[in-house]
Amino acid sequence: MATLEDLSKCVISGNVAKAKKLTQELIDAGVAPLDIINQGLIAGMNVVGVRFKNGEMFVPEVMVAAKAMSQGIEMVKPLIAETDMPSEGKVLLGTVKGDLHDIGKNLVGIMLESRGFTVIDIGIDRSPEDFIKAIKEHQPDIMGMSALLTTTMLHMKDTIELMKEEGLGHVKAIVGGAPISQDFADEVGADGYAPDAASAVDLCKSLLGK
Numbered sequence: 001m002a003t004l005e006d007l008s009k010c011v012i013s014g015n016v017a018k019a020k021k022l023t024q025e026l027i028d029a030g031v032a033p034l035d036i037i038n039q040g041l042i043a044g045m046n047v048v049g050v051r052f053k054n055g056e057m058f059v060p061e062v063m064v065a066a067k068a069m070s071q072g073i074e075m076v077k078p079l080i081a082e083t084d085m086p087s088e089g090k091v092l093l094g095t096v097k098g099d100l101h102d103i104g105k106n107l108v109g110i111m112l113e114s115r116g117f118t119v120i121d122i123g124i125d126r127s128p129e130d131f132i133k134a135i136k137e138h139q140p141d142i143m144g145m146s147a148l149l150t151t152t153m154l155h156m157k158d159t160i161e162l163m164k165e166e167g168l169g170h171v172k173a174i175v176g177g178a179p180i181s182q183d184f185a186d187e188v189g190a191d192g193y194a195p196d197a198a199s200a201v202d203l204c205k206s207l208l209g210k
């Protein structure tokens, strides 16, 4: 019979078809849905996160591993009552206005989801007004902006200022992307900055006191 460890190895190696097959076998064998998620799918993705951070795995491999994990989760999700699925917190993510880069943002979202956060992704080319509208609608704990262009990173400041004007200062604002630094984050009044997806998870946890 398939084990949770087999499933976790499948996620690490990015074998999507086998991950789905093993997930189904574990469901059929009556393994608890949350164990399949935490000890199988997410356990594998946690290893991927560490290897990515250490430069032992690269973006395409992380993307396939994430696909294996998320397809497995989709299969198990209907078996879990929403209230039983613990969430570390809600993070809203988007790429700023004029910027179409989303690979890094998507990785941040994947890593956060794999560590138990609920992620709302509002996509690319999002204006300060788009962020505000989405924050009001989804009420996240944290709002994260991504920018890859030196020209578009300036929109981060506008969004943070508009958040304050709209009385949304209680939502933590974090920023990231290749041209962003801690100095820039401080300058635009962000609550935090992280240089990569794995550190973004640590940042979100610490901002929420976890």
Ligand code: B12
Pocket: 059, 098, 099, 100, 101, 102, 103, 104, 105, 107, 108, 144, 145, 146, 147, 148, 149, 150, 151, 174, 175, 176, 177, 178, 179, 193, 194, 195, 196, 197, 198, 200
């Ligand atoms: C792929 C890519 C593209 C793709 C984007 C595809 C996509 N779906 O994203 C395409 C081809 C569309 C593209 C277009 C352009 N690009 Co481009 N692109 C890149 C490239 C090669 C890789 C970016 C990437 O995905 N990196 C991999 C990810 C994993 O890394 P990352 O994004 O940095 O994200 C990590 C961290 O930064 C962090 N992070 C990211 N977001 C966030 C958010 C938060 C909240 C946190 C905490 C952390 C965090 O975590 C991530 C994971 O570890 C870079 C070069 C580079 N080395 O960065 C150029 C680059 C960013 N592009 C550049 C340019 C100039 C352009 C174009 C203007 C080119 C053109 N003349 O048309 C257009 C602009 C389009 C637009 N309006 O956005 C320049 C930017 C120069 C500058 N300083 O402004 C770069 C640096 C290339 C260069 N050396 O000239 N590009």
